[in-house]
Amino acid sequence: MDRENFEDNIRKKFEGQTIKAPNGIWSRVEGANNADLLVLYSKKQTRYKWLSIAAILIAAITLGAQYFKLEDSIENSSTELTSYNALLSGDYNNQTIFYPHFSTSGVSLPEFKTSESSDPSNNLIAEDETTIDQVQLYSEDIGFIPMYKPTPEIATVDADIYRYYTLQSALETKKRSSSSETKVWAGLEAGAGNFGSEFSNSGAIASAINPSGLAAAVGTGNFVNPTTNISQEMDDGLARTVGFDFGVQFGKRWTLESGLAYTSMDNKGSASINVLDVYTVDNTEFIDNPGGLDDNGEPTPITRSREGLIEVEENYDHEVELNNNVQLASIPVKAGYFVVNKKFSLRLNAGLSANYLVNGSISDPSKEILNSSEFGLYNDWSFDGIGGLELGYSIFDKFNFTLEPNYRHAITPLSNSVNAPSRFVIQTGLRYTLK
Amino acid sequence: MSVTEEKLIKGCQKGKKEYQQALYDKFCDGMYLVALRYSKMQQEAEDILQESFIKVFKNIKNFRKDSSLAYWIKRIVVNTALNHQRSKLYLYPMVDVNDLDDWSEKESVISSLGYEELLELIRELPTGCQVIFNLFAIEGFKHHEIAEKLQISEGTSKSQYSRAKSLLAEKVLQREKIRYGSREL
Numbered sequence A: 001m002d003r004e005n006f007e008d009n010i011r012k013k014f015e016g017q018t019i020k021a022p023n024g025i026w027s028r029v030e031g032a033n034n035a036d037l038l039v040l041y042s043k044k045q046t047r048y049k050w051l052s053i054a055a056i057l058i059a060a061i062t063l064g065a066q067y068f069k070l071e072d073s074i075e076n077s078s079t080e081l082t083s084y085n086a087l088l089s090g091d092y093n094n095q096t097i098f099y100p101h102f103s104t105s106g107v108s109l110p111e112f113k114t115s116e117s118s119d120p121s122n123n124l125i126a127e128d129e130t131t132i133d134q135v136q137l138y139s140e141d142i143g144f145i146p147m148y149k150p151t152p153e154i155a156t157v158d159a160d161i162y163r164y165y166t167l168q169s170a171l172e173t174k175k176r177s178s179s180s181e182t183k184v185w186a187g188l189e190a191g192a193g194n195f196g197s198e199f200s201n202s203g204a205i206a207s208a209i210n211p212s213g214l215a216a217a218v219g220t221g222n223f224v225n226p227t228t229n230i231s232q233e234m235d236d237g238l239a240r241t242v243g244f245d246f247g248v249q250f251g252k253r254w255t256l257e258s259g260l261a262y263t264s265m266d267n268k269g270s271a272s273i274n275v276l277d278v279y280t281v282d283n284t285e286f287i288d289n290p291g292g293l294d295d296n297g298e299p300t301p302i303t304r305s306r307e308g309l310i311e312v313e314e315n316y317d318h319e320v321e322l323n324n325n326v327q328l329a330s331i332p333v334k335a336g337y338f339v340v341n342k343k344f345s346l347r348l349n350a351g352l353s354a355n356y357l358v359n360g361s362i363s364d365p366s367k368e369i370l371n372s373s374e375f376g377l378y379n380d381w382s383f384d385g386i387g388g389l390e391l392g393y394s395i396f397d398k399f400n401f402t403l404e405p406n407y408r409h410a411i412t413p414l415s416n417s418v419n420a421p422s423r424f425v426i427q428t429g430l431r432y433t434l435k
Numbered sequence B: 001m002s003v004t005e006e007k008l009i010k011g012c013q014k015g016k017k018e019y020q021q022a023l024y025d026k027f028c029d030g031m032y033l034v035a036l037r038y039s040k041m042q043q044e045a046e047d048i049l050q051e052s053f054i055k056v057f058k059n060i061k062n063f064r065k066d067s068s069l070a071y072w073i074k075r076i077v078v079n080t081a082l083n084h085q086r087s088k089l090y091l092y093p094m095v096d097v098n099d100l101d102d103w104s105e106k107e108s109v110i111s112s113l114g115y116e117e118l119l120e121l122i123r124e125l126p127t128g129c130q131v132i133f134n135l136f137a138i139e140g141f142k143h144h145e146i147a148e149k150l151q152i153s154e155g156t157s158k159s160q161y162s163r164a165k166s167l168l169a170e171k172v173l174q175r176e177k178i179r180y181g182s183r184e185l
Helices: A005-013 A024-077 A152-157 A204-208 A210-217 B005-013 B017-037 B042-062 B067-088 B105-111 B115-124 B129-136 B145-152 B154-180
Strands: A085-091 A096-101 A133-138 A163-168 A172-177 A185-196 A226-234 A237-250 A255-282 A287-289 A303-305 A309-340 A343-361 A381-395 A399-410 A422-433
Touching: A005 B067, A005 B105, A005 B115, A005 B129, A024 A255, A024 B017, A185 A255, A226 A309, A237 A309, A237 A422, A255 A343, A309 A381, A343 A399, B005 B017, B005 B042, B005 B067, B017 B042, B017 B067, B017 B129, B042 B067, B042 B145, B067 B129, B067 B145, B067 B154, B105 B154, B115 B129, B115 B154, B129 B145, B129 B154, B145 B154
Parallel strands: none
Antiparallel strands: A085 A096, A085 A163, A133 A172, A185 A237, A185 A422, A226 A255, A237 A255, A255 A309, A287 A303, A309 A343, A343 A381, A381 A399, A399 A422
């Protein structure tokens, strides 16, 4: 056969021929592509994610400023100044005003339902349900009708003995409609808790690394035809969170709250790697076959032979420690209901949290199998449902100290391939009431 | 999914998954055969195929239409396979005692095989011979091109190729002997 034609002939034999590729390779290709794309996307979007967070903050601040402006206008427009001359009953010793009965100035005086406080600015509710926030006695010039002035002994002995006094005073009332009863606060929060390991526990490394490359890293680097199995075992981890929040209270019970929180989640574990290396070698060594004697008793010559391909099978087991770290920037939105709202408060909270992946990495401290920690294993965005019970204690009038055990359960998975984590976190916070 | 090659390329360049899968489905079987030719074990061929298609999708934005898509993908598969085999290549010039033999008889023996049987025998060759036989006889590279690609001398490429053909012919004859007993062919 012509030498030129030999190669052509061989080439033609293979032209257009196919052998069915095994199932499962496409899913491996697709998985690797997704991981690559996510890493690429993550890198490209790094600058945009901080811009997004900044934009959200600016929007929140702008809306907050607009809200406060609106609040001021409501308050100013409803301020009234009223002067009363009233004849009041009261306790002489404590100078507690109980009931204003009639106006001496001819101006109709609201009928107050209760006024059992020593401070007339508290708990004065008129019949028309208008809340009077502030009542200020303009004049200290209270004129008692001398003939009715009780002696201290009588007032102390019998609290039911009251006298009527004329009160020359001016009361300034600040009225606000019920719609302006909103309270606004801002605060700082920090917390810690644990999270389930399931999302980082299902062979994320195995899906992220080329088996041949891993095999080469594990052993001597001289594997011929390695098949690699990796099992990954991760422990539960610690979640830490810090952030700020702002909230609005509508009426006496309902609240709406949002903010920005940074969460870091760390857990440790290990990867068990088994490499099975099966390959064939050409045996180039000749084997001497010792000679013997033939039928005539003559010695036969020593012959040499060699085997062809020899199959070799080698097994390598290896275990490495793993560290997993996920950092999230979260924007929670929570609705709350005050079960108790006094100096001590008890509030039920429920809501959603949008989480943006700031960093997600799996690494081995020994750097035996992972040189790079960026595998794009985690989704850029994930969403949690939040439920919590907040205990509050009011201090210095405007400040509120809070303690909130809460549970977060993922609505969408945090990891590309596996389950979503659930978290139990105890948060503490300090809030300042702005309005 | 049935689309023209041009649409397939554009879809993949935009990173659309359905087009990527269609491209994979179209070429995977042909490229698996190429990967098998350069490997000894099935797992190795699968790794080559996987890595190759990852490279295809990563680089398809750079694909120019000065060659066919099939040829471009095949080149990636061959290069990936060579990278896989590089650590196992210990190429040195070989003096084949049969160099002076009549080649036409050996070539006729090899040429009588079907592609499946030939594939089986190529995979049994020592790695160096296997790679060079594939590159020269099937991919159509010249010896000086192979020498450049593998950083060896042209003479080494030629002698490894001769050795590959000799071994193939021997293997065919051994098989025939097993098949037909000791009867002379």
